[in-house]
Amino acid sequence: MRRATAVLVMTLLSLAACQREVAPAAEPAKPGAPAPWASDPAARRIEADVRKLADDGMQGRETGTRGYELASAYVAKRYAEIGLQPAGDDGTFFQRVPLLKATRERDGARFAVTRNGRTIELRFQDQFLPLQDFNAGSATVAAPAVFVGQAVHAPGLKHDDLAGLDLRGRIAVMFGGAPTRFDDDRRAFYASNAEKLRAVAARGAIGAVFVSTAADEAGAPWARSAANWGRPAMRLRTFPQLRVVASVSAAAADLVFADSPRSAAQLFDAARDGTLKGFALPGTITLAGRTKIEPIESRNVVAKLPGSDAARAGEHVVYSAHLDHVGIGAPVKGDAIYNGALDNALGVAIMLEAAHELAGATDKPKRSLLFVAATGEEEGLLGSEWFATHPTVPRESLVANLNMDMPVLMAPTTDVVPIGVEHSTLKATLDTAAKDIGVKLSPDPFPEESVFVRSDQYAFIRAGVPAVYLTGGIVPSDKTRDPKIALRYFMRNCYHQPCDDATTQPIQYGDAARLARLNARIGVLVGDAAQRPAWNKDDFFGAQFAAPAP
Numbered sequence: 001m002r003r004a005t006a007v008l009v010m011t012l013l014s015l016a017a018c019q020r021e022v023a024p025a026a027e028p029a030k031p032g033a034p035a036p037w038a039s040d041p042a043a044r045r046i047e048a049d050v051r052k053l054a055d056d057g058m059q060g061r062e063t064g065t066r067g068y069e070l071a072s073a074y075v076a077k078r079y080a081e082i083g084l085q086p087a088g089d090d091g092t093f094f095q096r097v098p099l100l101k102a103t104r105e106r107d108g109a110r111f112a113v114t115r116n117g118r119t120i121e122l123r124f125q126d127q128f129l130p131l132q133d134f135n136a137g138s139a140t141v142a143a144p145a146v147f148v149g150q151a152v153h154a155p156g157l158k159h160d161d162l163a164g165l166d167l168r169g170r171i172a173v174m175f176g177g178a179p180t181r182f183d184d185d186r187r188a189f190y191a192s193n194a195e196k197l198r199a200v201a202a203r204g205a206i207g208a209v210f211v212s213t214a215a216d217e218a219g220a221p222w223a224r225s226a227a228n229w230g231r232p233a234m235r236l237r238t239f240p241q242l243r244v245v246a247s248v249s250a251a252a253a254d255l256v257f258a259d260s261p262r263s264a265a266q267l268f269d270a271a272r273d274g275t276l277k278g279f280a281l282p283g284t285i286t287l288a289g290r291t292k293i294e295p296i297e298s299r300n301v302v303a304k305l306p307g308s309d310a311a312r313a314g315e316h317v318v319y320s321a322h323l324d325h326v327g328i329g330a331p332v333k334g335d336a337i338y339n340g341a342l343d344n345a346l347g348v349a350i351m352l353e354a355a356h357e358l359a360g361a362t363d364k365p366k367r368s369l370l371f372v373a374a375t376g377e378e379e380g381l382l383g384s385e386w387f388a389t390h391p392t393v394p395r396e397s398l399v400a401n402l403n404m405d406m407p408v409l410m411a412p413t414t415d416v417v418p419i420g421v422e423h424s425t426l427k428a429t430l431d432t433a434a435k436d437i438g439v440k441l442s443p444d445p446f447p448e449e450s451v452f453v454r455s456d457q458y459a460f461i462r463a464g465v466p467a468v469y470l471t472g473g474i475v476p477s478d479k480t481r482d483p484k485i486a487l488r489y490f491m492r493n494c495y496h497q498p499c500d501d502a503t504t505q506p507i508q509y510g511d512a513a514r515l516a517r518l519n520a521r522i523g524v525l526v527g528d529a530a531q532r533p534a535w536n537k538d539d540f541f542g543a544q545f546a547a548p549a550p
């Protein structure tokens with residue numbers, strides 16, 4: 001799962017703060033007793049794959065590292081054992097993904113505010129960080145600055161933070177997020193930092209500054225993410241008009257807004273209340289950054305189960321689960337390996353188990369099924385974006401995407417949460433599949449988190465392909481263990497932290513096996529359906545990213 005841009009993740013985290021902080025109970029409940037899923041071979045296979053992929057030897061599976069290469073070789077071996085066909089480049093299981101890797105350097109970075117004849121220098125890491133630059137090894141801009149609120153231009157909602165502001169040759173200073181009055185889908189779309197940078201670059205800005213608000217940092221402290229400032233970023237493409245982009249901590253926001261019409265605290269309140277208005281800032285801001293830029297290559301791991309019907313086998317249902325995680329980082333309690341057991345060794349293992357079940361069935365679906373273990377998800381959905389825009393099969397043959405990412409299966413449940421079903425005809429398919437499997441479907445408990453745009457399905461959605469993302473349930477099957485509390489505990493303590501490992505967390509492999517069965521059943525139903533899935537009429541995402549012609 002990708003980090004949320006700005007304010008989105010905070011609701012969940014501030015809810016978490018109200019709960020007593022208790023680690024979910026370890027499994028099994030009685031020491032020495034076998035796990036409830038000990039006799040379920042599917043659950044055992046998933047557990048074995050998770051333990052392998054989240055092992056310290058895989059070094060956190062960061063894109064472009066040896067750990068990721070080892071993990072991708074392991075998945076290819078599993079595809080072959082399961083009996084799938086290679087569907088990557090040149091008859092292999094691997095699809096090459098060309099990337100740029102950018103690592104920022106402390107030397108040469110600068111953020112200075114010049115106002116009323118004096119200059120204030122912000123401190124690197126502690127108060128600001130330049131974003132990695134994919135265009136030039138070093139860049140400097142010095143220009144007047146304009147505060148542009150959340151930089152949201154949403155004509156359909158009659159909202160334009162940029163109206164009446166002249167950004168030509170200026171540095172755009174902005175907050176993350178999107179107005180609270182927007183519905184969840186539109187807020188998710190407009191809260192994206194990429195959309196904001198696109199909007200200000202299109203209006204002539206030459207640099208940009210993201211100011212964290214106090215609300216942003218309530219659950220994700222600046223210091224925690226800044227500790228990993230040396231970690232590289234990766235991209236398929238960039239925004240060349242902006243020469244330097246930087247972010248500033250909430251604590252340093254007063255330096256950016258000094259002597260301006262409104263204080264940082266007033267602006268934080270206005271962001272919360274939806275009354276933000278932009279204005280020109282006095283003086284100039286100087287931004288500089290130095291970045292080491294390297295072209296690198298990573299790989300998606302892609303396999304196919306051919307369809308059984310000659311007329312339909314040329315169409316593809318795409319399963320996806322990202323294989324990469326965030327690698328090695330700042331040590332926490334002496335542990336520097338960010339294993340990513342739930343995020344997303346577990347999603348990959350569930351996809352492999354669904355493939356195992358589908359490949360072993362006597363009746364294969366009419367359409368072909370593709371399995372994509374994607375790279376670069378944590379870097380911005382890069383592997384899935386590459387696959388969705390450069391698929392190894394004809395692009396218009398992709399009929400649906402079924403994604404699995406970070407199922408937080410930390411307490412036993414009776415249900416599954418399908419994210420994004422309400423957007424397309426996949427809803428009816430999922431209702432049928434859930435009934436067939438005997439599992440309940442629950443609505444997204446935290447729609448304001450916008451997880452529908454925070455994982456690989458969004459790359460397919462942007463390519464016009466209807467998608468659904470299946471994640472763990474929220475209805476307890478054991479009254480003493482609340483899955484929602486376990487989810488909050490995980491998000492607050494172990495999400496993108498070294499403690500997301502397979503050795504200490506009480507992962508519910510029985511629930512994982514059920515999720516694999518459900519995924520397999522959905523693949524059969526979509527694979528055999530007379531019609532390919534379609535976006536609902538007037539759906540926001542369907543309209544925003546026009547579907548490819550069938």
Ligand SMILES: [Zn+2]
Pocket residue numbers: 001002003343378496
């Ligand atoms: Zn993640």
